[in-house]
Amino acid sequence: QPLNPKMEESSVLRRADCRAKGGAPGFKVAILGAAGGIGQPLAMLMKMNPLVSVLHLYDVVNAPGVTADLSHMDTGAVVRGFLGQPQLENALTGMDLVIIPAGVPRKPGMTRDDLFNINAGIVRTLCEGVAKCCPNAIVNLISNPVNSTVPIAAEVFKKAGTYDPKRLLGVTTLDVVRANTFVAEVLGLDPREVNVPVVGGHSGVTILPLLSQVKPPCSFTPEETDYLTNRIQNGGTEVVEAKAGAGSATLSMAYAAVKFADACLRGLRGDAGIVECAFVASEVTELPFFATKVRLGRTGAEEIYPLGPLNEYERMGLEKAKQELAGSIQKGITFIKK
Numbered sequence: 001q002p003l004n005p006k007m008e009e010s011s012v013l014r015r016a017d018c019r020a021k022g023g024a025p026g027f028k029v030a031i032l033g034a035a036g037g038i039g040q041p042l043a044m045l046m047k048m049n050p051l052v053s054v055l056h057l058y059d060v061v062n063a064p065g066v067t068a069d070l071s072h073m074d075t076g077a078v079v080r081g082f083l084g085q086p087q088l089e090n091a092l093t094g095m096d097l098v099i100i101p102a103g104v105p106r107k108p109g110m111t112r113d114d115l116f117n118i119n120a121g122i123v124r125t126l127c128e129g130v131a132k133c134c135p136n137a138i139v140n141l142i143s144n145p146v147n148s149t150v151p152i153a154a155e156v157f158k159k160a161g162t163y164d165p166k167r168l169l170g171v172t173t174l175d176v177v178r179a180n181t182f183v184a185e186v187l188g189l190d191p192r193e194v195n196v197p198v199v200g201g202h203s204g205v206t207i208l209p210l211l212s213q214v215k216p217p218c219s220f221t222p223e224e225t226d227y228l229t230n231r232i233q234n235g236g237t238e239v240v241e242a243k244a245g246a247g248s249a250t251l252s253m254a255y256a257a258v259k260f261a262d263a264c265l266r267g268l269r270g271d272a273g274i275v276e277c278a279f280v281a282s283e284v285t286e287l288p289f290f291a292t293k294v295r296l297g298r299t300g301a302e303e304i305y306p307l308g309p310l311n312e313y314e315r316m317g318l319e320k321a322k323q324e325l326a327g328s329i330q331k332g333i334t335f336i337k338k
């Protein structure tokens, strides 16, 4: 909570006035799980984003500490902290974008699906809050297992009568970030010049990098294709094992989450040609959800792109991905419908 609410309110108004004069939109963004391993660096990076005017930080622990700390940064966004369930509604009211990294992370030996029992309930509660307090917000869902938590969120919104598939996006940007990095290493390029579409979902074989569609155009030997596909699919496990019980990817995830959130905000602003991969409701395959490239606009994921031409290796990968995804999606749907 602000130390001096009057002073804070007038500061928000003055900043909003400055933005209006400069023609710059300021979006209101909430992070749910803001005191966590991802939440803290994500909150810091969003506090530095010039498109953000108000940043709400919600968690069940330590939200006031993180908020006090970040509020001293001399960047434009006003930060407010919200602690615990009774403050969830205030955290969400009026938000344009809600980013959700709340939930437990993996330890070595676990799959993302092993997190389902705890994280499914957390995501359900938080999405009920979104449906009630900011039903028109764009939701960026990070909590694992993404392949199931996105269907959970969709069912919660359907139940509440607020579901708009364009506004619900599972964040798979870290897979693309990793793919760009590993492919650039193999090609001897700067990763910023490389773009690898990664489709399917966000777990093991459901993470399907389309190496035949890498930009700039290039080719790989069968050994390179195997190495890259395995490394991209197991990037999360590589970090979980290196952290040896202290959690999963947080810093690279915060970077990826901000990359994706910034793309959503630029889409909301009306910028043209904003394209990112995300796990969304989709008719690209027979499955109800699938990650592909999407075009982000004023209303969320406004266009979902087809897979494009796949080679034999990718077609085989697609079949495996769909098989696993089908079960994970159904598990999420059943959790709410049962």
Ligand code: NAD
Pocket: 032, 033, 034, 035, 036, 037, 038, 039, 058, 059, 060, 061, 101, 102, 103, 104, 105, 106, 115, 119, 122, 125, 126, 141, 142, 143, 144, 145, 146, 171, 172, 173, 174, 175, 202, 247, 248, 249, 250, 253
């Ligand atoms: P963490 O344990 O460090 O932080 C999670 C935070 O969530 C904690 O601060 C905790 O207090 C908070 N939290 C728990 N229950 C909550 C609730 N009901 N409401 C609000 N906040 C709540 O974990 P982390 O490393 O930040 O990871 C968070 C989640 O993100 C995990 O499920 C992890 O698997 C997932 N993740 C996803 C990706 C991806 O690519 N989508 C990448 C990395 C991690």
Ligand code: LMR
Pocket: 105, 106, 112, 144, 174, 202, 235, 236, 237, 239, 240, 248, 249
């Ligand atoms: C990742 O890909 O790093 C995340 O999904 C976290 C994990 O459990 O691997």
